[in-house]
Amino acid sequence: xxxxxxxxxxxxxxxxxxxxxxxxxxxxxxxxxxxxxxxxxxxxxxxxxxxxxxxxxxxxxxxxxxxxxxxxxxxxxxxxxxxxxxxxxxxxxxxxxxxxxxxxxxxxxxxxxxxxxxxxxxxxxxxxxxxxxxxxxxxxxxxxxxxxxxxxxxxxxxxxxxxxxxxxxxxxxxxxxxxxxxxxx
Amino acid sequence: xxxxxxxxxxxxxxxxxxxxxxxxxxxxxxxxxxxxxxxxxxxxxxxxxxxxxxxxxxxxxxxxxxxxxxxxxxxxxxxxxxxxxxxxxxxxxxxxxxxxxxxxxxxxxxxxxxxxxxxxxxxxxxxxxxxxxxxxxxxxxxxxxxxxxxxxxxxxxxxxxxxxxxxxxxxxxxxxxxxxxxxxx
DNA sequence: ACGGCCATGTAACTGGTTACATGATTAC
DNA sequence: GTAATCATGTAACCAGTTACATGGCCGT
Numbered sequence: 224x225x226x227x228x229x230x231x232x233x234x235x236x237x238x239x240x241x242x243x244x245x246x247x248x249x250x251x252x253x254x255x256x257x258x259x260x261x262x263x264x265x266x267x268x269x270x271x272x273x274x275x276x277x278x279x280x281x282x283x284x285x286x287x288x289x290x291x292x293x294x295x296x297x298x299x300x301x302x303x304x305x306x307x308x309x310x311x312x313x314x315x316x317x318x319x320x321x322x323x324x325x326x327x328x329x330x331x332x333x334x335x336x337x338x339x340x341x342x343x344x345x346x347x348x349x350x351x352x353x354x355x356x357x358x359x360x361x362x363x364x365x366x367x368x369x370x371x372x373x374x375x376x377x378x379x380x381x382x383x384x385x386x387x388x389x390x391x392x393x394x395x396x397x398x399x400x401x402x403x404x405x406x407x408x
Numbered sequence: 409x410x411x412x413x414x415x416x417x418x419x420x421x422x423x424x425x426x427x428x429x430x431x432x433x434x435x436x437x438x439x440x441x442x443x444x445x446x447x448x449x450x451x452x453x454x455x456x457x458x459x460x461x462x463x464x465x466x467x468x469x470x471x472x473x474x475x476x477x478x479x480x481x482x483x484x485x486x487x488x489x490x491x492x493x494x495x496x497x498x499x500x501x502x503x504x505x506x507x508x509x510x511x512x513x514x515x516x517x518x519x520x521x522x523x524x525x526x527x528x529x530x531x532x533x534x535x536x537x538x539x540x541x542x543x544x545x546x547x548x549x550x551x552x553x554x555x556x557x558x559x560x561x562x563x564x565x566x567x568x569x570x571x572x573x574x575x576x577x578x579x580x581x582x583x584x585x586x587x588x589x590x591x592x593x
Numbered sequence: 594a595c596g597g598c599c600a601t602g603t604a605a606c607t608g609g610t611t612a613c614a615t616g617a618t619t620a621c
Numbered sequence: 622g623t624a625a626t627c628a629t630g631t632a633a634c635c636a637g638t639t640a641c642a643t644g645g646c647c648g649t
Contacts, residue, residue, distance in 0.1 A: 224607075224608080225501070225503070225607095225608075226608075226609085228503070228506050229506050231510070232506050232507075232509040232510040233509075235510060235512075235513055236512075240627095240628075240629090241628080241629070241630090242626095242627065242628050242629075253500070254500070254505065255500060255501075255502040255505030255506055255509065256500070256501055256502070256505075256506060257497075257499040257500060257501070257609095258609080259609075259610065259611085260629090260630095261609090261610075261611085261630085261631090262608080262609060262610080264629065264630060264631095265630090265631095266608095268630095283627090283628095285617085285618065285619090286617080286618070286627060286628075287616080287617070287618095287627065287628045287629075288628080288629095289627085289628060289629085290628090290629085299513060302510055302513055302514075303513055303514060303515060305506075305507070305510075306507045306510060306513075306514035306515045306518055306519055307515045307518045308518075309522065309525075310502075310503035310504040310506075310507055310522050310526075311503050312442075312529070313500065313501065313502040313503075313504070314442040314499075314500070314501045314502075314637095315438070315439070315440060315441070315442060315498065315499070315500055316410070316440075316441055316442070316498065316499045317440040317441070317495075317498040317499075318410070318413070318495035318496050318498075319495040319498070320439065320440030320441075320565050320568060321413050321414050321417050321440055321441060321490075321495075322417075322490070322491045322495055323561050323564050323565055324417040324418075324440065324561045324562060324565045325413075325416070325417040325420060325487055325490075325491060325561060326560055326561030326564070327420075327421075327558070327559075327560070327561055328420055328484060328487055328488055328491075329487075329488060329491035329561075330488060330491045330492045333491055333492045333493075334491055337494065337495050340494075341495075344497070369586055369589060369590070370589065370590075373512070374512075375511055375512070375586060375590060376508050376509045376510060376511030376512055376514075377509060379508050379511070379579075379582075379583050379586065380505050380508055380509045382579065382582070383505060383575075383579050386575045386578070386579060387572075387575065390568075390571045390572065390575055393571070394564075394567065394568050394571060397564075397567070398564050401554055401560060401564065404554060404555065405554070405555075405560060409635080409636085410635095410636080411636075411637090425599095425600075425601090426600080426601070426602090427598095427599065427600050427601075442637095443637080444637070444638065444639085445601090446602085446603090446637085446638075446639085447636080447637060447638080449601065449602060449603095450602090450603095451636095453602095468599090468600095470645085470646065470647090471598095471599060471600080471645085471646075472599065472600045472601080472644080472645070472646095473600080474599085474600060474601085475600090475601085499609095594649100595648105595649090596647105596648095596649095597646105597647085597648090598645105598646085598647080598648105599644100599645085599646080599647100600643100600644095600645095601642100601643090601644105602641105602642080602643090603640105603641085603642080604639100604640085604641085604642105605638105605639085605640085605641100606637100606638080606639080606640095607636105607637080607638070607639090608635105608636080608637070608638085609634100609635080609636070609637085610633105610634080610635070610636085611632100611633085611634080611635090612631105612632085612633085612634095613630105613631085613632085613633100614629100614630080614631080614632105615628100615629085615630090616627100616628095616629105617626105617627080617628095618625100618626080618627075619624105619625080619626075619627095620623105620624090620625080620626095621622105621623090621624085621625100
């Protein structure tokens with residue numbers, strides 16, 4: 224019942240197949256919601272059964288057929304109703320930070336390696352988010368866009384994703400510095 | 409099996425009752441892991457049964473007795489083993505950002521109010537984190553601490569929490585500005 | 594007298610993860 | 622020929638949430 228709102232928000236401006244949605248959840252949506260493909264397939268079925276989504280089969284040649292889902296009027300109403308509710312507090316689950324919290328009792332070499340991997344991943348995400356933002360902006364400046372653009376919601380969530388990943392990188396570099404000082408190789 | 413590592417990390421330097429742990433999860437641990445008290449009570453029982461934690465009853469007067477849990481040698485080993493594993497990618501679930509993503513189809517007044525509430529909450533968390541950080545630092549400067557301090561893991565996770573909440577506030581203020589421009593009252 | 598805090602728990606339910614399965618196509 | 626991508630799904634399990642329950646103490 225919580226994933227479904229993220230699905231509605233993701234499909235409202237662009238219909239998608241389950242497969243495509245899963246890809247979007249891996250990249251842009253991952254900013255504010257995470258989900259596995261399996262969860263999505265299951266949820267899409269339920270939402271169709273409840274009339275929030277409509278599915279149509281698109282034939283492709285040299286590729287399997289796909290079922291493309293779009294938000295119905297009833298889905299749109301449900302989304303609007305959701306925006307009127309008080310949002311639940313953010314939940315975060317970050318195993319890397321759990322490992323860092325336990326640093327004094329940790330295998331420091333492994334943790335160092337995990338921090339490096341996290342920096343690399345954040346760089347890639349940052350890159351992807353910046354490209355998406357550039358697409359939304361088009362030729363306009365931020366100010367022009369904010370005055371006249373129409374994908375203002377996605378602009379804002381992407382901005383949040385960008386600052387989040389930047390902070391991840393900055394933090395990771397600080398953490399590596401500290402480890403180098405305190406646990407020299 | 410994932411919550412348990414966060415519990416071990418939280419208890420390794422300071423034993424706690426279930427009730428106290430729940431409070432710590434609401435404040436400092438919320439940085440990197442969230443959990444309800446109910447989940448904690450259940451997990452603590454399991455972990456004790458598996459020998460990762462030891463419990464002792466502390467009698468208090470004018471207050472109910474409490475069961476205080478501490479990490480056993482076997483728990484310490486499990487924590488160290490966990491730090492050797494590759495951490496799973498961060499999962500985030502943020503309903504407010506889902507609402508913002510759907511802004512064009514949202515009840516803008518409600519969303520604005522929710523952003524304001526989020527800013528306020530982030531201010532309070534920031535405040536709490538900064539106080540905890542000050543406690544860890546004591547009279548030392550950051551540089552001194554990084555060279556000689558011993559709660560370096562918590563220092564790093566708290567730093568991440570602080571920059572996260574600062575970014576929340578900055579982002580929220582930007583979002584409110586944008587809403588005021590595009591959806592004037 | 595009432596709400597909030599201390600302290601712990603059970604039960605029922607909902608949501609999320611993992612493993613498995615299938616089969617064609619495209620790129621190296 | 623091997624791996625990756627396209628495309629969809631089932632089943633079993635594990636984790637997380639919500640509602641309810643109890644009872645004394647403290648402050649206003």
